[in-house]
Amino acid sequence: MTRILITPRSLTSDPPVELDRLAANGFEPIFSTPGEMPDEAELLRLVPGCVGWLAGVEPVSEAVIEAASELRVISRNGTGVDSLPLELLRRKGIALERAVGANATGVAELAVGLMLSCCRHLPEISKGVAAGGWPRRRGREIEGSTIGIVGMGAIGGKVASVVSALGARVLAMDPARPPLGLLGGAVRYAGLDEVVRNADFLTLHCPQPEDGRPIIHAETLERMKRGAIVINTARAALVDEEAMLEALDQGRISHYATDVFSVEPPKSLALAAHRNVIATSHIGGLTDGSVSRATDAAVENLLKHLVRDHAAA
CATH class of the missing domain: 3.40.50.720 (NAD(P)-binding Rossmann-like Domain)
Structure with missing residues (x-):
C-alpha cells in the first residue's frame, strides 16, 4: 500500500x-x-x-x-x-x-465564548463556588461595546455576525476587505490603528504577517483602551507574549484569552497562569x-x- x-x-x-x-x-x-x-x-x-x-x-x-x-x-x-x-x-x-x-464555526464560537468568559469572570467565579465560596464580581456586557476584529475571513465574519446580533459595534481590519454582504450595516472597515484605539474587545483572526512580527506588541498595547480585552484564537506569533504579560500586570489590559501559545504546552506558566488570563489548549477547531x-x-x-x-x- x-x-x-x-x-x-x-x-x-x-x-x-x-x-x-x-x-x-x-x-x-x-x-x-x-x-x-x-x-x-x-x-x-x-x-x-x-x-x-x-x-x-x-x-x-x-x-x-x-x-x-x-x-x-x-x-x-x-x-x-x-x-x-x-x-x-x-x-x-x-x-x-x-x-x-x-473549522470556522468551532473557532468563532470559542472566540465568542472566551469574550463572555472574560466579561463575567467565569473561571474565577466557578472555582470560587466549587471551593465553597460565593464570589460575586461585577461583569461587563458585549452590548453597546466596540468589537475590533483583525481578519474578516470565514472565522472573523462569523464572530462579527454573533457579536453584532448581541448589540455590539464592529470595527474590522482586513487588507483584502472582503464583501460584507448582510453584515454591511453592522460592520465598518477601518485601519489597524483605528481598530486598536477604539476596541473594547480585540479579537484576532488573521495569518501571521510575512515579516514575522507580532501585530500586538508593546506599542499596540499602549494605544489600546485601558481595560480592553484581547482574544487570540489564531496564532501565538500575532501577540508579543512578554509585552502582553507586562500590560496585564500593569492593569492596562483587563484580560487576555488565548487558545494558542508559542510553545504548546507552554513551558513557562507566567502568562498561562496569570490571574487575568483564560488559557485553552488549542481547542478552537476541536469540535x-x-x-x-x-x-x-x-x-x-x-x-x-x-x-x-x-x-x-
Missing part, C-alpha cells in the same frame, strides 16, 4: 471515520504519536515513503521536506501554512492544500462538526492529487 502520514493531534488521538476513505482508495494511513505534536525527529522517521501528508500545525523544517522524497501533496486540516517551508515546497513541486473555512468537516476536506484534497497517480502505478 502507498503511505499517507497523519499528524494532527485531533486525528491521531481519536481517528475519525472520514479517514476511512484513505484505506478504501488503497492508501495506508501512518499516524504520529497519538495526541502529541510530532517533533522533527519523529517526522524524519515517518515521512520517508509517504506520498501524501495530512498535516496539522506542527513546525515542519526544510530537513523534513528534503527527507520526503516521494511526497506529492501536503493537505492541511485547517488554513494556516505558517509552519511550512513554502518556498522549498514550491521548488520541489509538492502541492499544498488547505481546508478553508472547515465534532469542525473535525468532521476539516478531515473530510483534507482527505478530499489528498485524493484529488493522489488517486489518479495511484491508479496508474
Whole structure:
C-alpha cells in the first residue's frame, strides 16, 4: 500500500471515520504519536515513503521536506501554512492544500465564548463556588461595546455576525476587505490603528504577517483602551507574549484569552497562569462538526492529487 502520514493531534488521538476513505482508495494511513505534536525527529522517521501528508500545525523544517522524497501533496486540516517551508515546497513541486473555512464555526464560537468568559469572570467565579465560596464580581456586557476584529475571513465574519446580533459595534481590519454582504450595516472597515484605539474587545483572526512580527506588541498595547480585552484564537506569533504579560500586570489590559501559545504546552506558566488570563489548549477547531468537516476536506484534497497517480502505478 502507498503511505499517507497523519499528524494532527485531533486525528491521531481519536481517528475519525472520514479517514476511512484513505484505506478504501488503497492508501495506508501512518499516524504520529497519538495526541502529541510530532517533533522533527519523529517526522524524519515517518515521512520517508509517504506520498501524501495530512498535516496539522506542527513546525515542519526544510530537513523534513528534503527527507520526503516521494511526497506529492501536503493537505492541511485547517488554513494556516505558517509552519511550512513554502518556498522549498514550491521548488520541489509538492502541492499544498488547505481546508478553508472547515473549522470556522468551532473557532468563532470559542472566540465568542472566551469574550463572555472574560466579561463575567467565569473561571474565577466557578472555582470560587466549587471551593465553597460565593464570589460575586461585577461583569461587563458585549452590548453597546466596540468589537475590533483583525481578519474578516470565514472565522472573523462569523464572530462579527454573533457579536453584532448581541448589540455590539464592529470595527474590522482586513487588507483584502472582503464583501460584507448582510453584515454591511453592522460592520465598518477601518485601519489597524483605528481598530486598536477604539476596541473594547480585540479579537484576532488573521495569518501571521510575512515579516514575522507580532501585530500586538508593546506599542499596540499602549494605544489600546485601558481595560480592553484581547482574544487570540489564531496564532501565538500575532501577540508579543512578554509585552502582553507586562500590560496585564500593569492593569492596562483587563484580560487576555488565548487558545494558542508559542510553545504548546507552554513551558513557562507566567502568562498561562496569570490571574487575568483564560488559557485553552488549542481547542478552537476541536469540535465534532469542525473535525468532521476539516478531515473530510483534507482527505478530499489528498485524493484529488493522489488517486489518479495511484491508479496508474
